[in-house]
Amino acid sequence: MQYDAILIRLGELFLKGKNKQSFIDRLFQTVKTKLKNFPAVTVEKSNDHFMVFLNGTDYQAALKQLDFVFGIHSYALGKICETELEAICETALPVAIEACRSGVSIKFETKRGWKKFPLNSIEISQQVAAYVGTNAPEGTIRFNVARPDAVVRVFVKKQYSLVVAKVIPASGGLPIGLNGKALLMLSGGLDSPVAGYLLMKRGLEVEGIHFESPPYTTARARQKVYDLAEKMAHYLPKGKIRIHVVPFTNLQKEIFSSVPENYGMTVMRRMMYRISAGIAEQHKIRLLGNGESLGQVASQTPASMWAINAVTDLPVIRPVACMDKVEIVGIARKIGTYDISIRPYEDCCTVFVPKFPVTFPKKEHCDRYEKRFDWEPLVQACIANTEMVEIKAGEPIQLDSETTDEICGLL
Numbered sequence: 225m226q227y228d229a230i231l232i233r234l235g236e237l238f239l240k241g242k243n244k245q246s247f248i249d250r251l252f253q254t255v256k257t258k259l260k261n262f263p264a265v266t267v268e269k270s271n272d273h274f275m276v277f278l279n280g281t282d283y284q285a286a287l288k289q290l291d292f293v294f295g296i297h298s299y300a301l302g303k304i305c306e307t308e309l310e311a312i313c314e315t316a317l318p319v320a321i322e323a324c325r326s327g328v329s330i331k332f333e334t335k336r337g338w339k340k341f342p343l344n345s346i347e348i349s350q351q352v353a354a355y356v357g358t359n360a361p362e363g364t365i366r367f368n369v370a371r372p373d374a375v376v377r378v379f380v381k382k383q384y385s386l387v388v389a390k391v392i393p394a395s396g397g398l399p400i401g402l403n404g405k406a407l408l409m410l411s412g413g414l415d416s417p418v419a420g421y422l423l424m425k426r427g428l429e430v431e432g433i434h435f436e437s438p439p440y441t442t443a444r445a446r447q448k449v450y451d452l453a454e455k456m457a458h459y460l461p462k463g464k465i466r467i468h469v470v471p472f473t474n475l476q477k478e479i480f481s482s483v484p485e486n487y488g489m490t491v492m493r494r495m496m497y498r499i500s501a502g503i504a505e506q507h508k509i510r511l512l513g514n515g516e517s518l519g520q521v522a523s524q525t526p527a528s529m530w531a532i533n534a535v536t537d538l539p540v541i542r543p544v545a546c547m548d549k550v551e552i553v554g555i556a557r558k559i560g561t562y563d564i565s566i567r568p569y570e571d572c573c574t575v576f577v578p579k580f581p582v583t584f585p586k587k588e589h590c591d592r593y594e595k596r597f598d599w600e601p602l603v604q605a606c607i608a609n610t611e612m613v614e615i616k617a618g619e620p621i622q623l624d625s626e627t628t629d630e631i632c633g634l635l
Contacts, residue, residue: 227301229277255293287392293394295397298392307338331368332349334346334378337382398425404510406428406509406512409512409513417455418543418544433499435499437476448565457615468611475603475606482597497540511538512539516529527583
C-alpha cells in the first residue's frame, strides 16, 4: 500500500516540563533536515506529534532517514482524505483490509480534533466499522472490540482526516544536542561506536578522539575509524561529525620504555585521558565518553577505572559498561558498524598490550612511575599536533590504504 502520510509520535515528552517546547522545536528541525532531500515532503508540527505529508514520496525511503532521528517514539503510516464521513469510510476500508491481511483482529478508534464534526468519536468509529464490515470481501475483516490485535485509528481534523493502522517503533531517546556535547574516545573496536550511538540517543552531540601511533598503526586502522565515524554521522542533525586524530607515537614509546610493563597499559590510558581532557577544554566540551565495559580487559576493572579516571575532573560516561558482548554486537549490527569494527587492523591500544597487565593498579604506583619521565611536554605536543577531520554522512573519506605489509609483519 502507498501511504500518504506518516504520523510521528514524540518520545519522552512526559519527562519534560518547561523544556517541552525546546524538545519539540529541536526535534522538528532535525526531522525537517533529515527529509530535506525529498522536495515533495512537507512537515507539520503539533503539540504532541508531527505530520509528514509524503505527496507521492516513497514512505520507506522517508522512514530510512527518520530512523536516524532520536526523540521519536513511533511512526504511524496513514491515508489522508477529506473530512466527510463518506470519504473517511471509503479510506478506512483498504486500510482495515491491509491491517487484517495476516489474520489479526481489529477495532476502530477515533480522535475528533475538529469538534464541529457532526458525529462524536464513538459514533464515527461505529459508522466506519459498519461500512467496513459491510463492504469488505468476505473473510477479510475480523473485529474484536474487547481485545483486538491491532487498532485502526481515525484522526478527524478540519482540513483533512487521517486513517492509520500500521505503527512502527522508532529509535526513541532524546533529540541530539538537548544535553550538550561529549568527546568520545573512538578506537577501531566494537564497543566505542556503540557507546557513541548510545550517547547520541540520550541527546548528546558527539565528537570523536582517536589515538594513532604510526608506523605501529597503519592507515588501515585510521580508515576503520573514518568509516565508523561516517556511520555515526548519519545520526547527527547536520549529518557530520568531527574526529580529532592524536599523534601518539612519541608519548607511547616513552611510556613503554620508562614504566614497568605490567603498568604500561594503565599509564597509557591515563595519558589518553589527559589528552582527551585537553582537547575537550579547547572545544568547550564538558563530558568524555568511551566504550569501556566492566571486566572486559585489564584496563576496565573497577580498580583500573579508578586509577585511570583520577587524572581528570571531567565526567566520563561509559554507556556499554554493564552490557554483555552479545548485546553490544547486536547494536553494532543494527547501526552498521560491526563489519567495520572486525577488520583485522590494530589500533594503538592493542599493539603494545603487555603479556601480564596489572588488573588492580594502585594510583600511587602510577604517580610514581610517571615521575620517571617528563610526560607533560609530550602530552602538550599531542594536543598541539592533533588533526581535526570532519566526516559527512554518505561521503566516506577514502585513504590510500596501501600500507606497508612489511611494517605489519614486523609488529
